[in-house]
Amino acid sequence: MEVIGIGESMVALVNEPKGYIRHADSFKPYVAGAEMNTLIGLSRLGHGTSWISALGEDELGELILHKVRAENVDTSHVIHKDKRTGVFFKQILPDGSVDVTYYREDSAASNMDIRDIDMDVIRRAKVLYLTGITLSLSSSAKEMLFEAVRLAGDDVTVVFDPNIRLKMWSEKEARETILEFLPHVDCLIAGRDEVDILLGKMRPEEALKSFRKLGCSKVVLKLGKDGAVYDFDGVRGSVENPKQFEEIDPVGAGDAFAAGIVSGLLNDERADELVGKACFLGGYITQFVGDYQGFPSGDRLSAAMENFDDEKV
Numbered sequence: 001m002e003v004i005g006i007g008e009s010m011v012a013l014v015n016e017p018k019g020y021i022r023h024a025d026s027f028k029p030y031v032a033g034a035e036m037n038t039l040i041g042l043s044r045l046g047h048g049t050s051w052i053s054a055l056g057e058d059e060l061g062e063l064i065l066h067k068v069r070a071e072n073v074d075t076s077h078v079i080h081k082d083k084r085t086g087v088f089f090k091q092i093l094p095d096g097s098v099d100v101t102y103y104r105e106d107s108a109a110s111n112m113d114i115r116d117i118d119m120d121v122i123r124r125a126k127v128l129y130l131t132g133i134t135l136s137l138s139s140s141a142k143e144m145l146f147e148a149v150r151l152a153g154d155d156v157t158v159v160f161d162p163n164i165r166l167k168m169w170s171e172k173e174a175r176e177t178i179l180e181f182l183p184h185v186d187c188l189i190a191g192r193d194e195v196d197i198l199l200g201k202m203r204p205e206e207a208l209k210s211f212r213k214l215g216c217s218k219v220v221l222k223l224g225k226d227g228a229v230y231d232f233d234g235v236r237g238s239v240e241n242p243k244q245f246e247e248i249d250p251v252g253a254g255d256a257f258a259a260g261i262v263s264g265l266l267n268d269e270r271a272d273e274l275v276g277k278a279c280f281l282g283g284y285i286t287q288f289v290g291d292y293q294g295f296p297s298g299d300r301l302s303a304a305m306e307n308f309d310d311e312k313v
């Protein structure tokens, strides 16, 4: 398999009509999970992907499994535990602000541990895609992830998005854990707020240098509306965002960005090309409700990038 991702997915309940949940008439179930979203994006772009996770022995677990399988992501390493599948509620207000309420404590995936991953499967992959969410789930999940990167071997490129969720842990816990994790990371994708949490407020160029010193040979910093800057093995540059997309649901943009980076690494694309593709995908996906629903196929992405001015999106 080209890419392995490890992480929790949950059922996301989104209220209808949009607005405050207290006025909801109904809730629509979606499937969401940062690593899974990226794997689905990669699978739609034509890459071979496999997801390692744990689900409950319940209907919500089945719902997730059905959706992920339908996206051509290999689920043969997903296990079941005698625990519940995680759930969260997602409220999107008309100004675009999103609020999530998690019901994931002690979930099946939070109970994952070292025994739940097959290191041979990971060693055979080209890319191991991880996020900080898994580090924040529980001490056993954190230990499992450290073990995975320690044993992955030099031939596996570890790509990591800190994805710091402050509803999951404090800034201090996130900083301490992630800084200890970074020496095992080959390619780091971080947002501006994450730089502030991990390194303190500093200019993007200084942050690139600091992350390189911590051991990440490739670093991409997402600067929101200002695009992204990167340092890939000493090759530095910046990429502007494509023209504004009409944003409907911003959640999942970071996972789409990550899919662009991983896809570019697998295709041996130049740094400016792959970061450009990541910026485009990150914007493109926000036009759709749901974290991964709007991911394009490779052909559709190429066409959309070429004809963007004419695209009626």
Ligand code: KDG
Binding pocket: 008, 032, 033, 034, 035, 037, 133, 165, 251, 252, 254, 255, 291
């Ligand atoms: O990146 C999108 C994720 O935030 C969403 O899918 C849910 O994985 C999730 C989380 O833990 O918040």
